[in-house]
Amino acid sequence: MLFVIDIGNSHTVIGLYEKDNLQGHWRIKSDRNQTPDEIAIQFNALFAMAGLNHLKISGIIISSVVPSLEAAWIDCCTKHFSDSRGSRPFIVNSESLKDLITIKTDYPAEVGADRLVNAIAAWSRYGSHLIVIDFGTAITFDCVTDSCEYIGGTILPGVAISLEALSNRAAKLPHIDISTSPETIIGKNTVDAMKSGVLHGYGAMIDGLVDILGKEMCSSSKINVVATGGMAELIIPYSRKVDHVEPMLTLQGLHYIYTKVHEK
Secondary structure, three states, X not given: OEEEEEEOOOEEEXXXXXXXXXXXXXXXXXXXXXXXXHHHHHHHHHHHHOOOOHHHOOEEEEEEOOHHHHHHHHHHHHHHHOOOOOOOOEEOXXXXXXXXXXXXXXXXXXXXXXXXXHHHHHHHHHOOEEEEEEEOOEEEEEEEOOOOEEEEEEEEEOHHHHHHHXXXXXXXXXXXXXXXXXXXXXXXXXXXXXXXXXXXXXXXXHHHHHHHHHHHHOOXXXXXXXXXXXXXXXXXXXXXXXXXXXXXXXXXXXXXXXXXXXXX
């Protein structure tokens, strides 16, 4: 089995693949204080609950934007989840992906590993010009050509960060739940006005950014817009520009990358 791990600022998402089939996936909070042994205990319990045997793990790939947690995960996987050969996990970065994607930015090493994984995953699926939107702690828009060239993108505050800042900085604005939408765009009370502002506001932002990014990409062919991330399914209904929602895009990308690397 292949153990795929995506370490984000807020959450860590992992999966276990048996060949091309995702056997199980989990999403937990990214705890920077966890030790390698604590991580192992946590995931041994999750694997056991799903009826999966960690002793069958024969490969591991890690994508991370949290250096301190990346080190703990590498230690954990090397000690507890590696096969009998004691092989170390494959770590995703601009250098390790140089044969799969061309990074055309000022400083390739600065591009987040998750952004590159998503770009490769979307390109492997659609093979076209792409704008990949990831709704995480930050919302990232990544632009990819039909030749799998990563040409850059935009970064802006995520939905949770914006809501938290709004409630913390404005004394009369409450914390709200945006899983239900307001009946009208024009809010008739404070909660509905906040919901409308976030849901319709982010939807309009997506559409506007897709338009101007697409124009700058100067593509005469179709640009596929792909969305992923924890908040994607809440926000995408308020956008007209997203073509595909892929909740498992990062895990699929990690599986694809590992497979391609080990085919060589």
